[in-house]
Amino acid sequence: MYPESAPAPGSAAELAIDRAHLRCWLLSLGLRCTGPIEITRIGAGNSNLTFLISDETGRRWVLRRPPLGELLASAHDVVREARVVDALHDTDVPVPRVLGVGAQDTVPLVLLEYIEGQVIENVTIARTLTPHQRRATGLAAARALARIHAVDLTAVGLTDLAGPHPYAARQLRRWSRQWEQSKTRDLPQVDQLTERLRAAVPDQRESTLVHGDFHLRNLITARADGSITAVLDWELCTLGDPLADLGSLLAYWPEPGEPAIAGFEMTMLPGFPSRQEIVDEYLSHTDRDPAALSFWHALGLWKLAIIAEGVRRRTLDNPDNATHAGAPSTEQIDHLVHLADVVATTTGL
Template identity: 35%
Template sequence: MAGGTPPRRRTAEVRSPDSGVEDLVDVAALQDWMQSQGVTDGPVRLGETLGGGTQNVLIKVRTGDRDMVLRRGPRHLRPRTNDMLRREMRVLEALSGTEVPHARLIAACPDEEVLGGAVFYLMEEVDGFNPAVGLSGAASRSLDVRRHLCLSTAAAAATLAAVDHEAVGLGDMGNPTGFLERQVGRWRSELVSYSSFAGYDGPDLPGVEALGDWLDDNRPAQWRPGILHGDYHLANVLCDHRTGSVAAVVDWEMTTIGDPLLDLGWLLATWPRGDGPEILSDGVRALAGVVDRDDLVREYAERSTRDLSSVDWYVVLACYKLAIVQEGTYARACAGLAPREVGDRLHAGSLVLLARAREITGT
């Protein structure tokens, strides 16, 4: 501007104990966007990265005296990362008026241009702990609180299943028609596709074919569509330090409209037993034996009008599906596309899942 004072660019303070976080978030661009959304009228500071690697990234953000969390894809975006995050944004917005425990959505940016190709959103920071990592607060000291924590996971799943997905604006998400009918064929095809990975000799998953047949032969005749989290287990909840209650269900990227009883099946399939390898991290062992499967089902039933007479079928489907999903990482590890130790651990977990399923089916 001739004869004038050059415009002054706002600066943003970066506080990052993790190297490379500036590559994930252009702080000046984030600040400009937050101001345009009415989230702040002051400077923005970044805190530590809460998650990362190959998964979606969580980064603390502070403006004034307000703390929040930014969620975006990993440094190297996968082909579907942005679409999955857009789905998360939509789900969190839909849940805002419900009783489902979740981190409140503050603002969403489905535009890829703001952060150089990555969509993102801001959500409230939840003061809670992940029980799959370890117990904290009262839960580490009190058996009663641990029991409440366990039952709260079933209660939260039932609360989600009770939401009218059409009333909250998710009526056009997913394809619930034939959802149960297509599960076995979908995941059989997925398992076959792994043979394309060089170095993978094919699945060594005892009983997987028989389990697929059992699922097709015993499929529930009737079910009611609802919101399905899609990956519901102890590692995807944050619990209150004082009460143990589920403070937030997290990681909504697999959410669809399907049969919500699969979330209950997933919770039961992955529940810690303490008598061998765990499906989740070893932190869950502290909850082994605190409640049993019947306790969780009763807690769910008290908050649900759904027919739970076929709950075993949903547990078997969860074991079957998750075993095949994990085998995919093992196949990629055999091809050198994922860490071998991770692939070996997940393959071992698949064997445990299939063994649990065979306990139910007798196959």
């Protein structure tokens, strides 16, 4: 389900999961589990922790749990995430099967099926692909996003996933509060951007399922044709304006000649479609009006900077939350804030 890359550090994080308890849980779910199990931290994500679980015969599963340490209210809710993934299982959105939801002591645990494929989590992996494969994956990502936004909320039972307030206002309120609670220093430009975004909120014309953190590193792809075999990490999923997801994807999609975004340099390699091509592919499958997209692109970068600051805070509080990529630096976070300011300025926000 996740790339077979170097495991992330954090033996203490692994030991926080009791192997005997986990093995008993697997058996109670009716899963075959032979011999002792191995637990390995995987993935490049810095929020909910993800582990590869395997037995001595090679059977594999994926485990999700919240990060270590003190958490912000409503953040890192793996049980809510499991509810969304389970609801989507019989839709056109590719997701892993939820095998079980449980707990160790007071820590919630979610067990998911292991899905074969590849996650393009860094430049090294992206370089093993041909330009044709890179382009196919980028365009497939746009189509997968369109499928997410086409989900019938009533049919899957997710109409109550979010409150009635407009999505932009909810996002600005949530992430500005997150900034205040997790920032490691004062950064006036973030506060200035928040006010500019509040003054430019577009009217919300529809409400769909919104992934909330849609990018290449949250997708499992088929190497042969670049198709998307699973969309991962639904932690920030909610109901809202679908263009928010597209703007967020653009925020994670630097182009050749632009300053790199740490962890997402892969989209600058030859073959990956441009941001405009991503937009065109998405719109060709949705017929949506892109007039407000620049607002959501700027908000996506602003939000990405705040998420990175939260990751930095959690890693400083407990180093075992870090992945092999490490925590974002203040320079990287400042760079994201600068990019958000540039997008906001050049589009007249």
